[in-house]
Amino acid sequence: MAIQLTNRSKVVSNKEMSFSEKLYLPAIVKGMLITFSHLFKKTPTVRYPEQKRSRAGVYRGQHVLKRDENGAERCTACGMCAVACPAEAITMENGERKKGEEHLYREEKYATTYEINMLRCIFCGLCEEACPKEAIFLTDRIVDAEYERDTFIYGKDKLVEKIDKRIDVSIRETKEVAEFKKLPGLKHNELFDSSKQLKKGKH
Amino acid sequence: MKVTIDGIEIDVPKGTTILQAARMIGPEVAPPAMCYYTKLKTSGGYCRTCIVKVTQGSTANPNPMPKPVASCRTEVMDGMVVQNVTSPDLLEARKGVVEFLLINHPLDCPVCDQAGECKLQDLGYEHGSAKTRYEFKRREYEMIDIGDKIKLHMTRCILCYRCVKVCDQITDNRVHGVVHRGDASEISTYIAKAIDNDFSGNVIDVCPVGALTDKTFRFKQRVWFTKPVDAHRKCDKCSGKTRVWLKGEEVVRVTSRMDQWNEAEEFICNSCRYDHKRTSDWVIEGPTKISRHSVISQNHYEHLNELKLQVLKQQKALGFMPLDKRP
Numbered sequence: 001m002a003i004q005l006t007n008r009s010k011v012v013s014n015k016e017m018s019f020s021e022k023l024y025l026p027a028i029v030k031g032m033l034i035t036f037s038h039l040f041k042k043t044p045t046v047r048y049p050e051q052k053r054s055r056a057g058v059y060r061g062q063h064v065l066k067r068d069e070n071g072a073e074r075c076t077a078c079g080m081c082a083v084a085c086p087a088e089a090i091t092m093e094n095g096e097r098k099k100g101e102e103h104l105y106r107e108e109k110y111a112t113t114y115e116i117n118m119l120r121c122i123f124c125g126l127c128e129e130a131c132p133k134e135a136i137f138l139t140d141r142i143v144d145a146e147y148e149r150d151t152f153i154y155g156k157d158k159l160v161e162k163i164d165k166r167i168d169v170s171i172r173e174t175k176e177v178a179e180f181k182k183l184p185g186l187k188h189n190e191l192f193d194s195s196k197q198l199k200k201g202k203h
Numbered sequence: 204m205k206v207t208i209d210g211i212e213i214d215v216p217k218g219t220t221i222l223q224a225a226r227m228i229g230p231e232v233a234p235p236a237m238c239y240y241t242k243l244k245t246s247g248g249y250c251r252t253c254i255v256k257v258t259q260g261s262t263a264n265p266n267p268m269p270k271p272v273a274s275c276r277t278e279v280m281d282g283m284v285v286q287n288v289t290s291p292d293l294l295e296a297r298k299g300v301v302e303f304l305l306i307n308h309p310l311d312c313p314v315c316d317q318a319g320e321c322k323l324q325d326l327g328y329e330h331g332s333a334k335t336r337y338e339f340k341r342r343e344y345e346m347i348d349i350g351d352k353i354k355l356h357m358t359r360c361i362l363c364y365r366c367v368k369v370c371d372q373i374t375d376n377r378v379h380g381v382v383h384r385g386d387a388s389e390i391s392t393y394i395a396k397a398i399d400n401d402f403s404g405n406v407i408d409v410c411p412v413g414a415l416t417d418k419t420f421r422f423k424q425r426v427w428f429t430k431p432v433d434a435h436r437k438c439d440k441c442s443g444k445t446r447v448w449l450k451g452e453e454v455v456r457v458t459s460r461m462d463q464w465n466e467a468e469e470f471i472c473n474s475c476r477y478d479h480k481r482t483s484d485w486v487i488e489g490p491t492k493i494s495r496h497s498v499i500s501q502n503h504y505e506h507l508n509e510l511k512l513q514v515l516k517q518q519k520a521l522g523f524m525p526l527d528k529r530p
Binding site for chain 1: 312313314318421422423424425427428498501502
């Protein structure tokens with residue numbers, strides 16, 4: 001016999017029903033009463049998208065690829081996020097920055113394509129933990145519902161933040177990162193300085 | 204000659220260095236080496252990462268050596284007792300060496316093509332400290348093109364001299380190796396002159412860091428997204444035995460085959476390295492065995508069965524019963 005895990009299981013019996021049980025009506029009325037009583041109870045659902053439930057600030061939703069304070073993309077396509085990703089949702093291709101593109105890409109190398117398959121993604125946040133350039137962050141936005149599977153593969157057009165519509169992710173910075181940024185002398189720390197960053201439109 | 208390294212005794216012939224003796228015992232006791240290269244004559248003695256503590260010089264003279272010695276340049280004596288990982292003092296000293304090597308290193312691993320197979324990365328991870336204490340500006344150089352196939356990032360160079368030795372030993376006319384002194388030292392002209400040689404591409408393979416990189420592979424792929432396979436072709440210049448790095452059907456890079464000490468088994472010619480970038484050019488022997496602790500083996504599933512067996516073995520050792528075998 002299998003191990004009994006709970007004592008909630010009921011043994012099915014085949015005993016003869018009583019007269020009132022054979023009528024069925026009392027049972028139906030009882031059921032209807034339960035349904036009716038729910039009309040006067042508080043509804044647990046909300047009318048999304050008009051009404052939104054509040055979420056924790058550290059909620060892990062749709063990703064964003066950050067730009068630095070000059071508007072250049074921070075991502076350098078190092079591939080750490082893709083190798084850390086347990087769902088293998090991230091793919092990318094690298095390219096070399098050309099002369100005159102310094103305002104577009106912060107580093108010598110950048111991601112020519114960067115794709116996240118939102119159907120594969122499990123929103124664990126390991127990509128942002130792995131990112132050495134503070135480029136990828138998970139935000140408290142929800143990935144939209146779509147009709148086609150292809151449309152769930154988000155490219156750079158959907159992931160990179162709009163230059164005039166920055167997304168504030170300072171809440172997701174860990175204490176350690178904040179401490180590290182304060183270290184003097186490291187050139188790339190100046191580039192990491194987010195205090196100068198525009199703080200517009202919190203989602 | 205009997206020598207004891209980290210409590211393990213080994214019999215080695217006369218003239219063996221401590222490093223070679225340690226390598227004979229195995230990777231657990233072998234000290235890391237950044238500049239020493241078995242196949243390059245007179246290499247070693249520059250980087251100081253392979254330092255070891257000699258607690259007993261020999262049976263004849265049992266006094267300890269006064270300070271850590273470079274194991275790649277010190278020959279064993281009969282009855283020598285050496286400490287490597289068993290000496291906390293030595294590990295502390297090596298940490299200092301790593302800190303010095305990293306002082307001027309730009310730490311641009313996210314951009315660097317060597318990341319994932321870089322010996323300095325491994326060394327920093329295993330022996331270095333997580334933080335830097337250096338507060339000054341790091342030295343900077345412009346990138347130099349050595350020929351049309353090799354790029355030199357002098358900022359990343361740790362001055363191991365391996366590339367200089369390669370050029371020195373493949374050509375006769377020496378021009379220059381390293382110019383200037385101290386932290387202004389720079390790999391120079393000599394290498395650029397040797398670039399016409401058929402085997403000049405090997406400077407990329409011997410470079411332990413990302414200072415000399417293959418321009419045909421520049422920013423193409425991260426190493427861990429590619430799949431290394433051992434392959435060969437008929438070549439009249441070299442043995443033709445290489446390691447081909449595939450991404451799907453595309454050959455993204457060709458290198459020489461590395462042994463467990465990250466040294467090339469056989470140097471390959473430039474024609475194999477640069478000009479044969481089609482899968483049809485190669486006879487593929489099979490996937491390269493890569494340690495599962497290496498980032499290169501991440502997200503590859505060739506060794507899944509091996510892994511399963513190991514898990515089962517450990518479960519058995521712990522007395523853990525698999526779910527499907529439970530009553």
